[in-house]
Amino acid sequence: MTDTIPPVPLTLTSRVDQAFPMLTSAQIARIAVHGQVRHVQRGEVLMEAGEQTPRFFVVTAGHIAIVRPSGVTEELVVVLRPGQFTGEVTMLSGRRGLVRIRAGEAGAVVELERDYILALVQTDGELSEILLRAFILRRVELIAHGFGDVVLVGSRHSPGTLRIQAFLTRNGHPYASIDLDRDAGVQALLDQFQVTVDDVPVVICRGVVVLRNPTNGQIADCLGFNAAIDHTQVRDLVIVGAGPSGLSAAVYSASEGLDVLVLETNAPGGQAGSSSKIENYLGFPTGISGQELATRAYTQAQKFGAQLLIAQSATQLACDRKPYAVAIDHGPRVLARTVIIATGAEYRRLALENLAQFEGVGVYYGATFVEAQWCGDEEVIVVGGGNSAGQAAVFLAHTARRVHILIRSGGLAESMSRYLIQRIEETPAIVLRPHTVITALEGGDHLERVRWRDNQMGTSETHAIRHVFAMTGAVPNTRWLGGCVALDAQGFIKTGADLSPEDLAAARWPLARPPHLLETSLPGVFAVGDVRGGNIKRVASAVGEGSIAVAFVHQVLHE
Ligand SMILES: Cc1cc2nc3c(=O)[nH]c(=O)nc-3n(C[C@H](O)[C@H](O)[C@H](O)COP(=O)(O)OP(=O)(O)OC[C@H]3O[C@@H](n4cnc5c(N)ncnc54)[C@H](O)[C@@H]3O)c2cc1C
Numbered sequence: 001m002t003d004t005i006p007p008v009p010l011t012l013t014s015r016v017d018q019a020f021p022m023l024t025s026a027q028i029a030r031i032a033v034h035g036q037v038r039h040v041q042r043g044e045v046l047m048e049a050g051e052q053t054p055r056f057f058v059v060t061a062g063h064i065a066i067v068r069p070s071g072v073t074e075e076l077v078v079v080l081r082p083g084q085f086t087g088e089v090t091m092l093s094g095r096r097g098l099v100r101i102r103a104g105e106a107g108a109v110v111e112l113e114r115d116y117i118l119a120l121v122q123t124d125g126e127l128s129e130i131l132l133r134a135f136i137l138r139r140v141e142l143i144a145h146g147f148g149d150v151v152l153v154g155s156r157h158s159p160g161t162l163r164i165q166a167f168l169t170r171n172g173h174p175y176a177s178i179d180l181d182r183d184a185g186v187q188a189l190l191d192q193f194q195v196t197v198d199d200v201p202v203v204i205c206r207g208v209v210v211l212r213n214p215t216n217g218q219i220a221d222c223l224g225f226n227a228a229i230d231h232t233q234v235r236d237l238v239i240v241g242a243g244p245s246g247l248s249a250a251v252y253s254a255s256e257g258l259d260v261l262v263l264e265t266n267a268p269g270g271q272a273g274s275s276s277k278i279e280n281y282l283g284f285p286t287g288i289s290g291q292e293l294a295t296r297a298y299t300q301a302q303k304f305g306a307q308l309l310i311a312q313s314a315t316q317l318a319c320d321r322k323p324y325a326v327a328i329d330h331g332p333r334v335l336a337r338t339v340i341i342a343t344g345a346e347y348r349r350l351a352l353e354n355l356a357q358f359e360g361v362g363v364y365y366g367a368t369f370v371e372a373q374w375c376g377d378e379e380v381i382v383v384g385g386g387n388s389a390g391q392a393a394v395f396l397a398h399t400a401r402r403v404h405i406l407i408r409s410g411g412l413a414e415s416m417s418r419y420l421i422q423r424i425e426e427t428p429a430i431v432l433r434p435h436t437v438i439t440a441l442e443g444g445d446h447l448e449r450v451r452w453r454d455n456q457m458g459t460s461e462t463h464a465i466r467h468v469f470a471m472t473g474a475v476p477n478t479r480w481l482g483g484c485v486a487l488d489a490q491g492f493i494k495t496g497a498d499l500s501p502e503d504l505a506a507a508r509w510p511l512a513r514p515p516h517l518l519e520t521s522l523p524g525v526f527a528v529g530d531v532r533g534g535n536i537k538r539v540a541s542a543v544g545e546g547s548i549a550v551a552f553v554h555q556v557l558h559e
Contacts, residue, residue, distance in 0.1 A: 062107015094228030148174030243270020245529025246342030248546025269294025274366025345474030362447020
């Protein structure tokens with residue numbers, strides 16, 4: 001490690017005071033009650049990168065350096081002086097630490113186990129604010145600078161690469177990316193790990209494990225996303241799905257003292273996480289990206305002690321036993337006294353023969369900054385006339401040369417909010433094409449051309465457009481329930497007063513009381529958000545339902 005240590009963080013350009021605050025002696029004293037003073041020698045490693053149970057240090061004398069190991073050398077990330085502390089969001093999640101912590105000179109630190117930090121952020125309002133803000137800002141910087149324990153070697157033209165990029169980004173995990181088509185010197189790296197070009201995408205995990213075209217689950221395993229979570233205990237509440245409704249239920253239940261586990265197939269945020277900007281959610285007058293909202297909610301849920309299993313899908317609900325058992329696609333089943341189903345809905349796919357060939361490489365179901373980057377300033381198509389289509393079009397128009405909105409109907413008035421219609425009308429780069437449908441997709445490794453038909457004029461045209469955003473609504477994720485709960489004609493889950501006497505008789509409802517609000521035909525199993533019949537498909541209603549369901553979970557647990 002270098003001897004010339006700069007006095008300020010190397011990477012941060014703004015909000016340095018908040019990312020690396022100086023604690024007062026009174027605040028340090030409150031922390032020290034839960035920890036122990038440790039004297040350190042110059043060069044001593046306090047914590048190694050990749051350790052599964054991160055510990056927390058406050059510097060009280062001397063200085064410590066946060067470094068990133070790189071082979072036999074180290075790259076200095078930041079120097080912490082008396083009053084400053086270590087840690088970032090892995091402190092909440094219990095995932096592997098990303099950096100090495102080394103004493104820069106002889107001195108002293110207060111050392112704490114992670115459990116005490118979790119308790120502190122739940123009980124000490126002042127320290128909670130300081131620590132959480134610092135942890136989040138540090139993670140933002142790590143992501144911005146690709147300071148992670150993952151290198152992704154891939155190509156912009158490979159769906160696998162795009163999938164992994166989206167998985168890491170939406171899980172807020174920092175990574176460095178090497179594009180085979182653009183970056184020189186790739187071959188040397190591939191040779192080092194005995195990887196051929198045919199193996200891409202390749203994920204190099206913690207500098208040692210090489211995964212060839214891994215599943216999201218394999219990446220989660222390698223990075224230890226779920227390692228700190230105990231599968232075996234019977235939970236007060238298992239929440240399936242970590243979209244806005246599931247995360248809301250997690251925040252309310254964990255903050256009210258329940259032992260809660262959340263299962264999530266992909267990444268926190270759900271559909272909302274793929275929204276470029278949510279402008280109608282209360283309290284965010286200038287809008288908030290779905291990714292940011294999800295990250296905040298996830299951190300908040302963890303702060304209160306909720307645990308989240310990432311890249312683990314519920315595959316079955318065993319509803320003929322108590323406690324209920326939720327089977328997951330790999331790993332042991334989890335046991336639950338109560339269950340909240342928050343699995344949302346899946347995008348409707350365009351009815352085109354070769355659609356699968358272009359999914360992820362020209363056809364997308366979300367419009368975030370990730371997809372916008374892939375499109376650059378090219379022309380794009382947005383299919384659909386709902387609010388999500390409108391938002392995507394307005395967002396993409398910032399960077400794309402032209403955005404064509406294709407709708408079957410004659411106009412947007414029936415299906416889209418007035419404010420979005422107005423935005424579209426005021427944006428010259430957006431062209432609305434009513435009565436128009438895509439009839440063919442053409443290309444090789446990537447979408448190259450789109451053919452569309454104007455049903456009113458009876459004309460067809462082919463355009464050299466390489467990016468299509470399909471925003472045509474969704475179908476509920478209820479297949480895994482295997483008949484355990486009553487569904488409506490469209491497959492959405494029936495709850496509360498929507499359950500008819502016939503539904504309850506068919507389900508053999510065993511209790512004298514009727515189902516609670518949001519309770520399904522199975523006692524103690526609730527449904528919230530987009531997966532629920534009659535739900536208003538909005539972030540606010542999903543969040544509201546998540547919180548309401550928790551109130552009834554308490555009642556069921558006391559029955
Ligand atoms: C592009 C876009 C933009 C939008 N913009 C807005 C907006 O501006 N304002 C607004 O109010 N609403 C907006 N919406 C709608 C809003 O996002 C949804 O109403 C909201 O996300 C529903 O939340 P949810 O938690 O019920 O479901 P979802 O968000 O669908 O989340 C469900 C989660 O469950 C997971 N899951 C599914 N099956 C399983 C399983 N078997 N096991 C484990 N996990 C599973 C999924 O991976 C997903 O993460 C938008 C939607 C989209 C697609």
